Amino acid sequence: MSSDAPHRTATGRATGRPGDASPFALGLLLRQAHWRAATVMTEAIRPLGIELRHFSVLIVLADRGPMVQRDLAPATGSDKAGIMRVVDDLERKGLAVRKAVPGDRRVRKVEITPQGLELFHAAHVAAEPMAARLVADLEPGEAELLRDLLTRLAYPAGGDA
Amino acid sequence: MSSDAPHRTATGRATGRPGDASPFALGLLLRQAHWRAATVMTEAIRPLGIELRHFSVLIVLADRGPMVQRDLAPATGSDKAGIMRVVDDLERKGLAVRKAVPGDRRVRKVEITPQGLELFHAAHVAAEPMAARLVADLEPGEAELLRDLLTRLAYPAGGDA
DNA sequence: GTCTCACGTGAGAACGTATCGAATGCGGGC
């Protein structure tokens, strides 16, 4: 066993376990961490009757106001067809509405309803304790540090150099 | 603006944008970061003819040796049915083989082939420069710090308290 | 004999891609 690694790199091989220092370690960690966060947040908003894909659309609508479906797709990271289904669900639940745009008869502006805003706020109340549990193993200040690092990783300067 | 938030929390509302301090910010960042990492890594190993779901199985097989499909599912975070198809693909490509276990005729041990190990190594070579580009916006040492924080977030002490 | 376990298969939902239909804006021809 000691002779089969004569010129191994300093990064090592992927193991998918804690301590992995391979080129794939960061991606594997992100997958695992995202899976845990998504599981926790899904459970948090489940009592409200929606899933994360619906909620991410509500976030964009609540933050940036009424929006054309065309711009909604890249903003949520989904595609047009996926947005269609989510908006269909939101409309069926009365959380958002499609409104015609006076100037253009082909575009349809999506707008969050007061009911949707109410659910949006309720989700925050429900998610706050869960979010605190997520970072329970981190020291004070480390959660903010992690957010900063992730922000720079997720949104690289200059779009995507 | 100053009158509509009499008792707002210190965390604010979810925006899905950099600077978000809501309970959902971490999850949204993890989603975005994971999406970027997965996209980069998928491109890195695409020339090898496999996808990430195949490669994550190869990682486990290369790290822990031959493995029963039953244990392979939780190790990769996938479902048993999903493992089935992935192992089918790997077997078809000659990267892994199903072997009967002498004592138990129902279990089938999955083992990586020399060809699979070769591809496993080649993937590291291809992924290393991509992984470096992923963390290009981070200062020296911050990538290791991020890995440490993510490890503690993804694998909380005591399993999942 | 019965219970449990592991593998495999099937049905259903979700996701992404490709395509269609409707509408707008533009440019050439009259």
Next chain:
DNA sequence: GCCCGCATTCGATACGTTCTCACGTGAGAC
């Protein structure tokens, strides 16, 4: 200046693929 094709764009739909959950079959444990 007005009208008619043409490319573009948005919304919506259809299709193939992938993931998830539930069930069936064969093998081992008690």
